[in-house]
Amino acid sequence: MSTTETTESKTTDEPGGPADSVALYDVDHPAPVIEPPRKRTAKTPKASRGNFEMQTWLFMRLSGIVLVVLVLGHLLIQLVLDGGVSKIGFAFVAGRWASPFWQVWDLLMLWLAMLHGANGLRTVINDYAERDNTRFWLKMLLYAATVFTVLLGTLVIFTFDPNIR
C-alpha cells in the first residue's frame, strides 16, 4: 500500500474560528466539557407513573380518524354543495345551528381539532425547545391560546342568537 503526499488543506467550519497555531487550550487547560445528555444529576426528573403519554398518543390517532370525516364533510358542505362558498351568510349559519345535529358536529370538530392541534404542537415544543424555561413558557402560551379558543367557540355555538340585531 503506497501512499502519496498528503495535502492537509484545512477548511475550518466557521471562518474566523481559532486557527491551529493559536493554542487556546493545552493539556492542563483543556476546552470546557459539554455536559453530556441523559446524565443522572440531582435535577434529573424522577420517572413518572401514569399513562398520559400513551393516552395522548392514542388520542392523536383516534381524533385524527374522526376529524377526517368531520372536516372533509364540513368542507364539502361549506364549499362545494349547493352553490359553494357564495351561499354562506348569516342566514346560512343561523339555519344550520338551529339543528342540534350541526351544533354537535361543529362542537365536536372544534374540540377535537383544537386538542389534536394543541397536542401536536406540544410534542413539537417538547422536541425542539432546547431550554427548560423556553419549553415551559411556550407550552403555557399554547395552553392559554387553546383554552381561550375552545371556550370562546363553545360559547358561540351554545349562545348563538339568530335574532341578534
Next chain:
Amino acid sequence: MSTATLEKNDSGSPSGAADSGAAHLITVTFRIRRFNPEVSDEARWQDFTLEIDPKERVLDALHQIKWELDGTLTFRRSCAHGICGSDAMRINGRNRLACKTLIKDIGPEKPITVEPIKGLTVLKDLVVDMEPFFQAYRDVMPFLVTTGNEPTRERLQSPEDRERFDDTTKCILCAACTSSCPVFWNDGQYFGPAAIVNAHRFIFDSRDEAGEQRLEILNDKDGVWRCRTTFNCTDACPRGIEVTKAIQEVKRALITRRF
C-alpha cells in the same frame, strides 16, 4: 475481494508489490471532522488524500491515515469485522460502521466525509462519550429476570417463541440508530432506539418475567411515545434490524396489555 493481507508485508517490500498493485488503486480524499479539546474548543475539517484500493473499507483508510499520515487521528475500533460495534461513525452524512463500508460503495470520486456520531459529546476526533447511551441501555434492564428456583437444565423454548424476538437479538450496541434519531439529538433524554430494541428482546422472550416492568419504564415521558417513526434508526442499523418495527411492537404491547 479479500485483499486483507498484512500491511507490514507491504510496507516491508514496497518495490515489486507496489508496482503490480498500484494499477487498481484510486485517489480518495477523506474529509475528517477533527476535534482536540487540548488545542481548541472548535471542531474543524481536515482533508487527507491517499491512494487506496476501492474495495477496501473506510476503516482501512482510517488506519492508513493514522499509521502513515497523522498518528493523532483518534477513533475507536476493536474487532474490525462488524460485530463489536465500536466504530460507528457518520460517513457521508449517514451513520455506518467504518468496518462494513466499502469505499467503492460511497462515491469515492467526491471527498468522503467522516464525522463522529451525533447527539453524544465528542471527546476527541471521532470518539464520543457513550455513557448516556449505555445509561439508557441499563435503564431498560437488558438481562433475564425470572422468579422461582433455577432449573437444573436449560430453559427450553419453542422455535416459534424464539423467532418472536429473533430480530432484536442481533443488536451490537454500536449506537448508530440512537445517534441518527432526531428526537435524541434534541435533548438526549429520549431512551433511543437501541435501548428500546434491547427491551424488546426481553419483553417478547417467553422465558422472561419482567416484561411488564420494562413496559412501565418505556411508558414514561421519554419512552416509546416520543418515537416519531422517521425510520432513521432502521436505515442506520448496520445489522439490518427493523428498529422502528420493534418500537411499534412495544407500543402495541403497551396498548393491548393495558386495555
